[in-house]
Amino acid sequence: MLEIRRLSTTQPDFREQLDRLTAWESGAEHRVEQAVAEILEQVRSRGDAALLEYSRRFDRLEVASVAELEVPAEALRAAFEELPGEQRVALEEAARRVRAYHARQKSESWEYQEADGTVLGQQVTALDRVGIYVPGGKAAYPSSVLMNAIPAKVAGVPELIMMVPAPDGELNPMVLAAAHLAGVDRVFRLGGAQAVAALAYGSETVPAVDKITGPGNAYVAEAKRQVFGRVGIDMVAGPSEILVVCDGQTDPDWIAMDLFSQAEHDQDAKAWLVCPDPYYLDQVQASMERLLPQMERSEIIRESLNRHGALICVRDLAEAEEVANRIAPEHLELSIAEPEKFAQRVRHAGAIFLGRYTPEALGDYCAGPNHVLPTSATARFASPLGVYDFQKRTSIIHCSPAGGAALGRVADVLARGEGLEAHARSARLRVEAEERS
Missing domain, CATH: 1.20.5 (Single alpha-helices involved in coiled-coils or other helix-helix interfaces)
Structure with missing residues (x-):
């Protein structure tokens, strides 16, 4: 049974309920913090020996050296060349679009001379070495490889190290193919907090990096938080989230599936629909009830929607704007007649998807803009991952x-x-x- 909650702006405690629903879940549980701190210290002090121990314990990998956990470049190339034609074409097209979009973000050095001959300027340089983490436990994410690696390479990063967990030694061919296509230099079959530790501190085999990007589970996120300062990080990301604003004129099946597209990530994902028509909210809920049994990840979707989802009734679209800016969502989908006008008044969102024919899923894979976005209302002050995250700016004074x-x-x-x-x-x-x- 789907028990998604209903909210209305006419309720006297609406803001309090909305804030509880969208609250930033700050920090990890104490047990996670302690476990991560122990792993980081072990890798920092024992290097390869600790990495081998954790690989045996968590991924059931029995190898004699960390060098055996590195995936050869030939294997990456072979994975790409052996992809089924349809997958290869799709991956190439996604990579092309992501690269074209991010090429426009690249900053260049500049300077100017004052009347007395003094020269002031800014020197832009790429980071020397970057590590990217790609999840590989519950699912495989070749799209995450493209979204993290391509902006780094566009920025000019000369060395890119990728960590991907490989339980029982299994790796997804599309992930390896994406690494080849995006120009990743080295790939290690390492996951979890130990992979973050290896990137932050280095070991006998794994080189230390200057910045770590990419999503992961609670242990990976906590590890990134703890090593920040030693290295840079992109963000400590919370669960995926989507806010759909609809005027009630879109096929309710479409909206139901758009909400499912984020809810299926995991049980902590958040999916919300805002609409001024209460009868349309009924229609969307009916669509969800009918379509949910057809979903392969139906139980995950159901738990996500029951725990964190909401159908929110507003008086009008002007009030929907207020709700959207208060939530500051990771993904904001505007399935309305005049989305451009609405978007101009949005101050806080990671990415905005305009119109009935722009589902958020296109942004996850192939539209071009980055899908690494600020979550949990951090869009109030943070931005999508981009080329600028892999460049440094140095002031010049002469x-x-x-x-x-x-x-x-x-x-x-x-x-x-x-x-x-x-x-x-x-x-x-x-x-x-x-x-x-």
């Missing part, structure tokens, strides 16, 4: 003698105001040198 003197007079005054004499005198020396010349 003073002419006249410029050094002009800035030195300003810095002298400000430094003395802060009580930092050495700063003031350092600046003043350039002033005096210019005055003597």
